[in-house]
Amino acid sequence: xxxxxxxxxxxxxxxxxxxxxxxxxxxxxxxxxxxxxxxxxxxxxxxxxxxxxxxxxxxxxxxxxxxxxxxxxxxxxxxxxxxxxxxxxxxxxxxxxxxxxxxxxxxxxxxxxxxxxxxxxxxxxxxxxxxxxxxxxxxxxxxxxxxxxxxxxxxxxxxxxxxxxxxxxxxxxxxxxxxxxxxxxxxxxxxxxxxxxxxxxxxxxxxxxxxxxxxxxxxxxxxxxxxxxxxxxxxxxxxxxxxxxxxxxxx
Amino acid sequence: xxxxxxxxxxxxxxxxxxxxxxxxxxxxxxxxxxxxxxxxxxxxxxxxxxxxxxxxxxxxxxxxxxxxxxxxxxxxxxxxxxxxxxxxxxxxxxxxxxxxxxxxxxxxxxxxxxxxxxxxxxxxxxxxxxxxxxxxxxxxxxxxxxxxxxx
Numbered sequence: 001x002x003x004x005x006x007x008x009x010x011x012x013x014x015x016x017x018x019x020x021x022x023x024x025x026x027x028x029x030x031x032x033x034x035x036x037x038x039x040x041x042x043x044x045x046x047x048x049x050x051x052x053x054x055x056x057x058x059x060x061x062x063x064x065x066x067x068x069x070x071x072x073x074x075x076x077x078x079x080x081x082x083x084x085x086x087x088x089x090x091x092x093x094x095x096x097x098x099x100x101x102x103x104x105x106x107x108x109x110x111x112x113x114x115x116x117x118x119x120x121x122x123x124x125x126x127x128x129x130x131x132x133x134x135x136x137x138x139x140x141x142x143x144x145x146x147x148x149x150x151x152x153x154x155x156x157x158x159x160x161x162x163x164x165x166x167x168x169x170x171x172x173x174x175x176x177x178x179x180x181x182x183x184x185x186x187x188x189x190x191x192x193x194x195x196x197x198x199x200x201x202x203x204x205x206x207x208x209x210x211x212x213x214x215x216x217x218x219x220x221x222x223x224x225x226x227x228x229x230x231x232x233x234x235x236x237x238x239x240x241x242x243x244x245x246x247x248x249x250x251x
Numbered sequence: 252x253x254x255x256x257x258x259x260x261x262x263x264x265x266x267x268x269x270x271x272x273x274x275x276x277x278x279x280x281x282x283x284x285x286x287x288x289x290x291x292x293x294x295x296x297x298x299x300x301x302x303x304x305x306x307x308x309x310x311x312x313x314x315x316x317x318x319x320x321x322x323x324x325x326x327x328x329x330x331x332x333x334x335x336x337x338x339x340x341x342x343x344x345x346x347x348x349x350x351x352x353x354x355x356x357x358x359x360x361x362x363x364x365x366x367x368x369x370x371x372x373x374x375x376x377x378x379x380x381x382x383x384x385x386x387x388x389x390x391x392x393x394x395x396x397x398x399x400x401x402x
Contacts, residue, residue: 025398031376033390035315035344040398050400068344069373069400 023050023071025062039063046076053084057095072100080106089114092126102130111139117166119145120156133160133170153180153194172196172203179208186230188212191223201228209234302326306334310359310386317342317387319354319361330357338363340383345371347381347390359386367392375399 025031029044042048042060058078065072073096080095082088082104093108106113106126113120113128120126124139137144137156144151144158146169153176160167174180174194182189182196182203189212191205205211205223211232220234303324310317322336332354340347340361349367354360361383369376369392379394 021402023400023402025400027396027398030378030394031392031396031398033376033392034388035390036388042398067373068371069402071400 021051023048025049033068038065040071048074051085052099053082053088055083055095056081073098086130087114087116090126104128104130115167116162117147118160118169119143121145130162133162133167134158135160148185150183151181151194152176158196168198169196170198184227186213187225187232189223189225196227201226203227301335303332306332310340310383315342315344315387317383321352327353331355340387342387345369345374347383349381360384364393373401375401 025040025042025046025048027042027044027046031043032041034041040060040062042062044058046055046057046060048055048060048062055074055076057076057080059076061075062071063073063075064070075094075096076082077094080090080092082090082095082097088104090104090106090111090113092106092111095104095106097104104113104127106122107124109123111122111124111126113126115128115130120128120135120137121141121143122137122139123141125137127136127138128134135144135156135158138154140154142153142156144156146167149169151172151174153174155175156172158172159170161170172195174182176192179190179192180194182194184203189203189205190208190210192207194206195204196202203225205225207221209220209223211218211223211225211234213232218232218234220236222236223232223234225232301323303326305320305322306324307318307320310319318341319334319339320341321334321338324335325333327333334352334354336350338349338352340352347367347369349363349365351365352361352363362380363382364380367378367381369378369381369390376392376396376398378392378396381393382391383389384391
């Protein structure tokens, strides 16, 4: 019985050890190993299953550091899909990510990245540096969505702070050639440019400003919205005047 | 008096017994030699199916030396050798095993279309063949391939 137990423990121990530490890569059209350039070229229907992530793509370049097993960076092309243990789901034509720096770049139309409660969408690029929490979303009709806020613009840059089950947006810069849009729990904001800082709880809106709150519609050239007090002040250039429209739904 | 009658019967029987033993030994030795000759002939015939027995050489084109061994080798032309049966490419960094490999001595390129296994520290690659290009700097694994990285 003793011997049986010892053998059982050794066998199961080995199996689990292998499962934890192994990365399995399969391809339909071969693997090229470039020893001087230090990368693998994985061709056609590539599937990478590692303990920390799963990636599928048409073509993958996997860069290694000193040794062949030490993969540090991955560049995938064509129908790329990434699912990570850190609750990251990424879809794009190209997904490049660094395992060392915890950084991801998604390129292509209908790109998306979901990280816990933050959802990022773009038709050009999504770049996230997880170590610092910085993100850069570029491209026409880019979008960022959390449980509290929804932002649309050509350029959405910012910083988040990872909490236990959610990410808190700390800084935000939004810009659009025509008009950017921020939807909070109580307001719908439009402007060409917007800046948000969590420390001051202020959203600044620049140019072609329009604030919709319940039945109020206010337009101007510059606005400051206090997200904590749910109040705002709006200014106008000399040429334009601040306009306020109050809609009474009862009438 | 007949002298033959004076010879001891026991001695005659003993002599006959010894003669029989010698005859038997002669037959055994002869038979053994025959088998050995037959084996050698068969081996000669077998040897004629390949040009080189246990070929062994080194690829020196890059800074990394790759030694190549196989059980059999056949010259296909002045530059190409078909290596067969347990073909092993070995360097300080990797070992590559296959059963049929064509090696071009002039260009220092090796190709295989049979199943191959590549081993390196923490790495195993299984494929349906391979090509060693640029003196080993680039190794291409063909067809459906599987790479296992163990850390």
